[in-house]
Amino acid sequence: MSLTLLHGTAEVHSEEATSILLAWNWEPTVVLGLVAALLGYGLLAWRLYATHGRFDGRAAIAWVFGLLAVTVALMSPLDALADTRLLSAHMVQHGLLMSVAPPLLLLGLYPRLVVPVTRPIMKPLLRDRRTHAVLKAASSPGLALGIWLVVLYAWHVPTLYQWALRNEVVHIVEHVFFIHAGLLFWLPVIEPVPTLTRMKLSEKLAYLAVAQVGTGVLAAIMIWGPPLYPFYESSQTFWGLSTVADQRVAGLTMMVMDMLPALSVAGWILFKSLTVEERRERSINRKEEAWRVI
Amino acid sequence: MSFSLDLRRFVALAVAGLVVLALAALAVVSDSPQWTAVFAGGLLLAAGFVVMAPCQLQMSGALTVVLRNLAAKKAEASGARTVRRSAALFALGYLLFYLPIAGALGGAAWLLGRYSWVLMVAGGMFTIVLGLAVLGLLGRSWLSRCRGPLYLLRSGRASFQKPFRAGTAFGQYCASCCGPYLYALVVLAGATGSFTLGVGLVMLYATTMVIPFLLPALLAPESYTTLSSRLSTVLPRLDEATGIVLVGMGLLLLPVAILAAGL
Numbered sequence: 001m002s003l004t005l006l007h008g009t010a011e012v013h014s015e016e017a018t019s020i021l022l023a024w025n026w027e028p029t030v031v032l033g034l035v036a037a038l039l040g041y042g043l044l045a046w047r048l049y050a051t052h053g054r055f056d057g058r059a060a061i062a063w064v065f066g067l068l069a070v071t072v073a074l075m076s077p078l079d080a081l082a083d084t085r086l087l088s089a090h091m092v093q094h095g096l097l098m099s100v101a102p103p104l105l106l107l108g109l110y111p112r113l114v115v116p117v118t119r120p121i122m123k124p125l126l127r128d129r130r131t132h133a134v135l136k137a138a139s140s141p142g143l144a145l146g147i148w149l150v151v152l153y154a155w156h157v158p159t160l161y162q163w164a165l166r167n168e169v170v171h172i173v174e175h176v177f178f179i180h181a182g183l184l185f186w187l188p189v190i191e192p193v194p195t196l197t198r199m200k201l202s203e204k205l206a207y208l209a210v211a212q213v214g215t216g217v218l219a220a221i222m223i224w225g226p227p228l229y230p231f232y233e234s235s236q237t238f239w240g241l242s243t244v245a246d247q248r249v250a251g252l253t254m255m256v257m258d259m260l261p262a263l264s265v266a267g268w269i270l271f272k273s274l275t276v277e278e279r280r281e282r283s284i285n286r287k288e289e290a291w292r293v294i
Numbered sequence: 295m296s297f298s299l300d301l302r303r304f305v306a307l308a309v310a311g312l313v314v315l316a317l318a319a320l321a322v323v324s325d326s327p328q329w330t331a332v333f334a335g336g337l338l339l340a341a342g343f344v345v346m347a348p349c350q351l352q353m354s355g356a357l358t359v360v361l362r363n364l365a366a367k368k369a370e371a372s373g374a375r376t377v378r379r380s381a382a383l384f385a386l387g388y389l390l391f392y393l394p395i396a397g398a399l400g401g402a403a404w405l406l407g408r409y410s411w412v413l414m415v416a417g418g419m420f421t422i423v424l425g426l427a428v429l430g431l432l433g434r435s436w437l438s439r440c441r442g443p444l445y446l447l448r449s450g451r452a453s454f455q456k457p458f459r460a461g462t463a464f465g466q467y468c469a470s471c472c473g474p475y476l477y478a479l480v481v482l483a484g485a486t487g488s489f490t491l492g493v494g495l496v497m498l499y500a501t502t503m504v505i506p507f508l509l510p511a512l513l514a515p516e517s518y519t520t521l522s523s524r525l526s527t528v529l530p531r532l533d534e535a536t537g538i539v540l541v542g543m544g545l546l547l548l549p550v551a552i553l554a555a556g557l
Binding site: 058116170205208209212213215216217219221222223225226252255256259260262263264266267269271273275277278 | 341482
C-alpha cells in the first residue's frame with residue numbers, strides 16, 4: 001500500500017520500508033574483524049586471569065559494547081537506511097563510529113591487559129632516539145585533534161560524501177578513516193595505557209571543548225545551511241521527512257551524538273583524576289606514618 | 295570569592311571576541327539570512343560543551359551532597375543501591391522541573407515571534423550579571439549570594455535531604471543560567487513558528503545533560519565516595535569556571551541576538 005505524497009516528494013512504500021528495516025548486512029570482512037577483535041580480547045583476558053587470578057570485568061563489558069556499536073553501525077538495518085534513504089541515519093552511523101565505539105573500545109583496555117603484547121614491540125622503538133621522537137610527535141594530542149577535525153570535515157564535503165555513497169570501496173575507506181580517527185582522538189583523553197604525551201585534566205577538558213567547537217560549526221551548517229547532498233533529493237524519503245528536514249535532524253543528531261560521549265568522558269576523567277589524587281595522598285600519608293613509627 | 299584575571303588570557307579572550315564580532319559583521323553585510331543563521335547557530339552550538347560541562351559536573355557535586363546527607367541519616371546509606379536510586383530520583387526531579395521551563399521558553403519564542411530577539415538581548419545581559427555575581431565581582435548586590443547549588447543549600451531553598459527535591463532545585467539553578475542560552479537556540483531553530491519544536495529542543499537539552507550525569511552513578515557508584523572526599527576542592531573551582539562561562543555566554547548572546555534580529 002503506497003502512502004500519499006508529502007512535501008512534493010514520494011514516500012517509501014510500506015513494504016519497501018519493512019524490507020529496509022529488516023536488512024542486516026552480514027559483510028564477511030566486518031564479521032571476521034569483529035569476531036577476531038572479540039576473540040583476541042578474550043584470549044588476553046583469559047591469559048591475565050590465568051596469571052593473576054582476575055581481570056577487569058567492567059572493561060570487558062566496555063569492549064563488548066564498543067564492538068556492539070560497530071556492529072549496529074555497519075551491519076544493522078541502520079546501514080541500509082543510511083546508504084539509501086536518510087542523511088540523519090547516516091549521521092547516527094558516523095556518530096557510532098567516531099564518538100561511541102572508540103571511547104568504549106579504549107575503556108576496555110588497560111595496562112595489565114595490553115602491555116604484555118605492546119611491550120616487546122614498543123620497547124626497542126622507544127629505546128631508539130629517532131623512533132622515540134617520531135612516536136612522541138605522532139602521539140601528540142594536537143595532531144590527534146587535527147586529524148579528527150580534518151577527517152570529520154573532509155568526509156562531509158558534498159563531493160566526497162556523495163562519492164562514498166555511490167562507491168562501496170570509497171564508503172569502506174570512509175568508515176575506516178572514521179574509526180581510526182576516533183580511536184586516535186580519544187586515546188590521549190582516556191589513556192588506556194601510559195602515553196608519551198600526557199595532558200593535565202584542564203588540558204583534556206580544553207581538548208574536548210575544541211573538538212566540540214568543530215562539531216558545532218559543522219552541525220550548524222547542516223541545520224541552518226542550504227541542502228548539501230543532492231543524492232538524498234533523488235531518493236525517496238522516509239516517515240514523511242522532507243530532505244531539508246532530514247538534513248536538519250542530521251545536524252542535530254551529530255551534535256547530540258558527539259556531545260553525549262564528550263560530557264560523559266569529561267565526568268569520567270574528573271572522577272579518575274580525583275581518584276588518582278586521593279591515592280597519591282594516601283600513599284604519602286602512609287609513608288609519613290611509617291617514618292613516624294621508625 | 296576573589297577572581298584574578300591573567301593578562302594573557304584576557305588578551306586571548308578579547309582577540310577571540312573581536313574575531314567573532316568581525317565575522318558577525320561579515321555575515322550581516324553579506325545580506326544572506328541563511329548564512330547569518332548558520333553563523334549565529336554555529337556560535338551557539340560551538341559553545342555548547344563549554345556551557346554544559348561545568349553545569350553537568352556540578353550536578354554530580356550536588357548529588358554528592360545529597361548522598362552525604364543520606365549517609366548521615368542512615369549508617370548503611372552509602373551503598374551502590376543508594377547512589378543509583380538517588381541519582382535516578384535526582385534526574386527525574388531535574389527533568390520534571392524542566393518541563394514547564396521548556397513550555398515557557400518555547401511559548402515565549404512562539405508568542406514574541408519576530409521580536410523574540412529582544413528577550414535574547416535581555417537574557418544575554420542577565421547572564422553577564424549572573425556570571426559577575428558568581429565570580430564575586432558584584433559586592434552587595436542581591437545576586438552576590440548566588441553561588442550555585444551551595445547557595446541553594448545554605449539558603450535552605452533546596453532540600454538536599456531528598457534526591458527528587460534536590461533534582462528540582464538543581465533544575466531551578468540550571469535553568470536560570472542556561473535559560474537565556476536555550477532560548478536563543480530555540481529562537482534560531484525556528485521555535486518562533488512552532489511551539490512544540492521549542493519545547494522539544496529544551497527537553498532534548500535537559501536529557502543530554504542527564505544521561506552523562508547518570509552514567510557514573512549507575513556504572514561506577516563507588517566514584518561518588520571519592521568525589522565526596524574532594525568536594526571542598528572541586529566545587530569552588532567549578533563555581534569559578536561557571537562564572538567565567540556565564541560572562542562569556544552573555545557576551546556571545548548579544549551578537550547572536552543582533553544577528554537574529556536581522557533574520
